[in-house]
Amino acid sequence: MAYDATVSALRDTRRDAPAIEIYAGLSEAEFAEWRSRAESVAAELAATALERDRANQDPFEEIELLRKAGLLGLAVPRALGGAGANLAQALEISRIISAADGSIGQLIAYHYSNGVWSYILGTPEQWQATARGVGEEGWFQGGVSNPRDPKAELEKTANGYLISGRRTFATGASIAQILTVTVWDGEKRVHFQIPPSRKGISFEGDWDNLGQRLTASGSVIFDRVEATDADLLSGLDHYAGDVEQRDGLRVLFSQLIFVNFYLGIAEGALEAASAHVRSHGRPWPESGLERATEDPYHLQLFGRLSAGIAAGVALADKAAALYQAALLAGPALTAQAWGELALVIDQAKVIATKVSLEVTADIYEATGARSTANKYGLDIYWRNVRTHTVHDPVSYRLREIGEFALNQTLPKPRVFTPPAKA
Missing domain, CATH: 1.10.540.10 (Acyl-CoA dehydrogenase/oxidase, N-terminal domain)
Known part of the structure; x- marks a missing residue:
């Protein structure tokens, strides 16, 4: 096609x-x-x-x-x-x-x-x-929107705009059919949607990290890429409500998708570990048991990890329902409701991060030393979670939760200032 x-x-x-x-x-x-x-x-x-x-x-x-x-x-x-x-x-x-x-x-x-x-x-x-x-x-759909990148150059012309610069962490950009590209126009963030085949766009193919290795998250170069007014996403310019609050919903959904794929990786890791213990597990000599699946410490471990995932999924589903209601509320969304939504997503992010890291590391306590053989590949789950969970420090989500717990202060939309040029 x-x-x-x-x-x-x-x-x-x-x-x-x-x-x-x-x-x-x-x-x-x-x-x-x-x-x-x-x-x-x-x-x-x-x-x-x-x-x-x-x-x-x-x-x-x-x-x-x-x-x-x-x-x-x-x-x-x-x-x-x-x-x-x-x-x-x-x-x-x-x-x-x-x-x-x-x-x-x-x-x-x-x-x-x-x-x-x-x-x-x-x-x-x-x-x-x-x-x-x-x-x-x-x-x-791919995106080029890393807010911590040095800002791309945006030059206005008689026919529209020219975008130039190098952007990193452009997840999915090289395999997409349409890109959402965020650049700075002075102190304002502006967004374009353009096809990645447009002249002047090239991909460096330099994503070679510990985990999430198949996300096509390498760098992208914009060399005087043409964009028109039709490419410029202008919905917020006509929004009847609080623009900062509406725009802040994008950040919240980014956090929510992190929550869900962290939990998904944890679910996969736990299932893989369960299968490994059933197929390859050997009881520890001191246990006096015939099967590794009967070991009370294994049962306790799998019970704890499973409960943690279930709690994370329940919170994630609650947050998703609240988010959709907030998104569709449009200008009727209040600052109070926005803050309450952000708080729930913060809580989900903290739990998902903690649980996914625990699950992907602790499964080895049950699978044992032999399971570290590369042929089993149980490390892929930890590598994937560890790679992405450091992209956005969970400590700042904990701080927002603590502000509410101690001071009854709800989160507000986060505003990123333009980064300095490289």
Whole structure:
């Protein structure tokens, strides 16, 4: 399919249709079918996860697998060619994929997140055009928005803009069909949506980290890349409510997707460890037991880790429901409700980080020394979680929680100032 070639055509299409219901949600029976579909994809990914992790290639084939299963369009409204799932359902699917392959789980979670960003940042026409590309054409959405990068140069011309600069941590950009690109215009952050095939965009392929190795999170170079007013996402310019608060919802959803794919990786690690103990476990001589699965210390360990994951998932699902309500409330969302949502997402982030690190490290207490052999690949879960959980210090989320616990001060939207030029 000529994905990039259809971007302009979809944008230029004007459809005088009734308001489209976003994130309407699937019935229990409908979602069960999608869950089953995701589990089939996950099984296929899990079978080759270690081999692909070691190869460290851009995951074009893996994204095609998601595309063929229809998972990329899961959260797109039915009227735009998608399945019409709500955000909680989409995030559950991201956990299922993450349990099999943390890298691909991160990618699909980021893809769903970029859909939310399009909805927040774009005009209704811009959002519908991008959503239709995802739903009907199978686009994968990537982003170039690392707020800690030195700012890219934005030059205004008679015909629009020129973007120049090097950006890092551009997850999924090299495998996407549409990019959300954030740059600074003086003291203001501005956002464009452009195809990665546009002249002047190149990818360095330099992502070679400890974990999350298949996320295509390398650097991207912009060399006087042309962008037009049509590419400029201008929804916030026309927003009737608190713009800072609305824009702050993007940051909150980023935190929420982290929560879900961390928990998904933890679920995958616990299941892999359980299977290893059942298949290869040997009772410790002092136990006096015949089977490793009877060891009371193993039972206690697996019980504790399982309970931690369950608590994290319950909090994640609560946060997802609250987030969707806040997103759809529009200008009616109050500062109080925004802060309460942020607090719940902070709590979920803390729990998910703690639990995922505990699970992926502590499973070795039950699987034993032989399980550290590279052929088993149990390290992939810890490597993946450890790599991403240092991207955004959880200490600052704990600080916000503590501010409320001690001083009854709710979180406020976080504002990032322009970083200095390199």
